[in-house]
Amino acid sequence: MAGRRKARTDDPVVPKSLVASAKRFTGVGDPIRMSRAGGSGWQDAAWHFYNTIGEYAYAVNWVGNLLSRAKLYATRDDGEGPRRLPPNDPASRYLDALFLDEQGKATALQQIGVHYTVAGEAYIVGTEQDDGDHWDIIAATRIRGEGRTGPNGQKYTQWTVDGIELPIDSLVIRIWRPHPVEKAVATSPSRAALPILSEIERLTMHVAAQVDSRLISAGILFLPNEMTFAVIDEDGNTITGNSDLFVQMLQDVAARAIANRDSAAATIPITVTADGDAIEKARHLTFWSGLDNQAIELRTEAIRRLALSMDMPPEILTGQGDTNHWSAWSIDESAIKSHTEPLLARIADDLASGYLRGMLTDDGMDPEEARAYGIGVDTTEMRLRPNRSQEAMELWDRGVLSATTLVEETGFKVDNIQDDAEHRRWLIDKVASGQTTPEAVIAALEALGVVLNVKPDPDPPEDRPDQHEARPTPSLQDHPTQEIPDINEASLLAASEVLVFRALERAGNRLRNKIQRKIPGVGAAETYMFHKVDTGTLEFVLEDAWQNVDRFAAKYGADPQRLTDCLDAYTRAILVEQKPHDPAMMRTFINLLKVTS
Numbered sequence: 113m114a115g116r117r118k119a120r121t122d123d124p125v126v127p128k129s130l131v132a133s134a135k136r137f138t139g140v141g142d143p144i145r146m147s148r149a150g151g152s153g154w155q156d157a158a159w160h161f162y163n164t165i166g167e168y169a170y171a172v173n174w175v176g177n178l179l180s181r182a183k184l185y186a187t188r189d190d191g192e193g194p195r196r197l198p199p200n201d202p203a204s205r206y207l208d209a210l211f212l213d214e215q216g217k218a219t220a221l222q223q224i225g226v227h228y229t230v231a232g233e234a235y236i237v238g239t240e241q242d243d244g245d246h247w248d249i250i251a252a253t254r255i256r257g258e259g260r261t262g263p264n265g266q267k268y269t270q271w272t273v274d275g276i277e278l279p280i281d282s283l284v285i286r287i288w289r290p291h292p293v294e295k296a297v298a299t300s301p302s303r304a305a306l307p308i309l310s311e312i313e314r315l316t317m318h319v320a321a322q323v324d325s326r327l328i329s330a331g332i333l334f335l336p337n338e339m340t341f342a343v344i345d346e347d348g349n350t351i352t353g354n355s356d357l358f359v360q361m362l363q364d365v366a367a368r369a370i371a372n373r374d375s376a377a378a379t380i381p382i383t384v385t386a387d388g389d390a391i392e393k394a395r396h397l398t399f400w401s402g403l404d405n406q407a408i409e410l411r412t413e414a415i416r417r418l419a420l421s422m423d424m425p426p427e428i429l430t431g432q433g434d435t436n437h438w439s440a441w442s443i444d445e446s447a448i449k450s451h452t453e454p455l456l457a458r459i460a461d462d463l464a465s466g467y468l469r470g471m472l473t474d475d476g477m478d479p480e481e482a483r484a485y486g487i488g489v490d491t492t493e494m495r496l497r498p499n500r501s502q503e504a505m506e507l508w509d510r511g512v513l514s515a516t517t518l519v520e521e522t523g524f525k526v527d528n529i530q531d532d533a534e535h536r537r538w539l540i541d542k543v544a545s546g547q548t549t550p551e552a553v554i555a556a557l558e559a560l561g562v563v564l565n566v567k568p569d570p571d572p573p574e575d576r577p578d579q580h581e582a583r584p585t586p587s588l589q590d591h592p593t594q595e596i597p598d599i600n601e602a603s604l605l606a607a608s609e610v611l612v613f614r615a616l617e618r619a620g621n622r623l624r625n626k627i628q629r630k631i632p633g634v635g636a637a638e639t640y641m642f643h644k645v646d647t648g649t650l651e652f653v654l655e656d657a658w659q660n661v662d663r664f665a666a667k668y669g670a671d672p673q674r675l676t677d678c679l680d681a682y683t684r685a686i687l688v689e690q691k692p693h694d695p696a697m698m699r700t701f702i703n704l705l706k707v708t709s
Contacts, residue, residue, distance in 0.1 A: 155231040155253055158302040161309040162230050165316075167415050168302075168309055171422050171429050175455070176225035178447070180218040182456050183490040186468065194486055203485050206471040210463070211247045223249040224287070224459055229423065232300030233288030236466070237271075239279055252298070257284070287462035305421035308414055315411040322407075333359070336393040423451050448494060460487040541647075541684075605695070607664040608679060608702055612693065613637055614660075615683050619645070619653035626652075638692075645687045654683065678702055 161168050186203035187194035197204050211220045227234035227249065235250040250273055257269045271278040278284070288298035302309070419429035425447050469482040504521035507513040516526055530538060620636030623643050631642050645653060658676045665672040682701040686693060
């Protein structure tokens with residue numbers, strides 16, 4: 113086996129804690145003689161019901177499937193509680209070798225969950241084969257160990273599975289759920305449910321027998337000879353005959369009704385006239401009993417009792433038809449906290465006792481030190497709700513989550529992530545809409561293709577700080593502005609306010625349509641103050657918002673495209689920041705038009 117030396121005749125017995133329900137056998141050197149072989153009678157019965165009762169198999173498989181989503185990791189307790197070990201730790205490497213890989217661990221946990229629910233125990237068998245290591249989960253009813261003596265007098269245990277001998281150096285680990293009274297004996301929820309399972313099986317067999325009985329015969333109809341019947345033949349003639357002709361007519365009517373559902377023969381009753389004394393003597397004898405009317409109800413009650421007996425919320429087996437979204441989520445939480453996590457803790461402790469600590473001691477670690485090592489269980493994947501898009505976006509905004517995980521959690525493919533060019537443009541848009549200094553806005557606009565031709569000051573003042581010295585970044589409000597020198601300034605500012613107001617009003621109407629409601633007492637132009645507009649929504653709410661800029665720009669001596677860029681940057685900034693319209697702030701953005709020579 114990977115990471116394990118072959119067993120020798122002097123291999124020590126692996127130490128384990130008193131409460132551990134796992135035993136590791138390494139073949140040679142373990143003079144173990146099993147007190148029994150092939151499991152016990154109740155385990156055979158439980159496996160029989162697993163193969164024959166669908167509701168029981170569903171409950172068992174549900175437990176196994178839930179356990180398969182857990183993740184195992186190595187831990188060490190240094191006195192302050194178990195801590196997770198890094199991947200390069202020897203204990204982590206040994207755990208990685210168990211069941212080969214993550215997919216193998218998921219499959220093994222699923223099978224262990226099934227075995228623990230049905231029989232309460234299982235055997236983990238590891239063997240070295242020509243194509244590599246092999247791990248199997250074997251039922252206790254299929255494996256047996258027999259103590260033997262070798263040619264040189266050494267004691268060893270020979271294991272067989274279905275009568276086939278395993279290699280002597282195979283690693284065999286017994287894991288089980290100990291009975292509260294007899295710790296060495298396995299138990300499971302199925303043990304106490306065996307009478308209920310037997311009842312379900314018998315009721316199912318009864319219903320099946322009654323169905324067969326009714327298919328074979330509809331019973332016997334007794335008619336007295338004194339009754340005479342008038343039957344009309346195919347030519348329309350009336351024939352008076354005995355009961356044989358009447359039965360023949362019944363069969364003919366039934367055949368026509370089955371062949372043609374629209375036929376009147378399928379709905380019109382058959383009329384019979386006879387003496388009163390003769391009618392009372394007619395009798396129908398059936399082959400089924402009065403239990404038929406109660407069998408289905410009894411079986412439903414038995415399934416409900418089975419659901420209460422299993423180690424899971426009863427609603428899992430009986431159905432969640434009467435529950436809403438939140439109560440269904442509460443059922444899932446209950447299944448994890450009250451049922452799944454204790455079972456996983458038991459399995460993890462069994463694997464630590466039967467496998468991990470033994471591997472560490474085989475590798476030369478002191479047994480007392482090995483006791484500090486264990487196996488932890490991560491139930492995150494089974495605990496979180498399926499739709500985690502909102503949580504993913506919040507964690508990504510906080511810089512915790514990767515872009516790949518964000519895309520996957522929101523239902524998109526990794527191929528949809530922005531490439532470098534797209535991400536660069538997005539960053540520029542963010543800078544242009546959210547920075548607080550004209551220099552940053554100018555740089556962003558130029559990167560977007562808006563060249564403002566800003567020239568450096570040819571004669572900087574003597575007291576200007578050195579370019580290499582750090583200087584504080586002034587705010588947008590405190591930064592010195594360049595006034596618009598001509599008489600069209602007031603008109604341009606007024607026209608710009610109208611354009612911005614129309615853009616905000618357009619954005620508000622689109623937000624109302626998106627959220628399907630109108631905020632009372634709030635105008636369309638102020639809607640963004642009460643509903644967050646993220647960067648992904650900006651393009652939608654400001655689409656075609658600046659179609660009329662050219663009507664005003666040329667009239668007041670401004671370049672239409674540059675004015676559009678300035679107003680758009682200003683509007684995006686107040687939308688994202690949810691700030692009210694500020695004429696002074698808008699004026700600062702418009703002044704960028706004049707930052708040219």
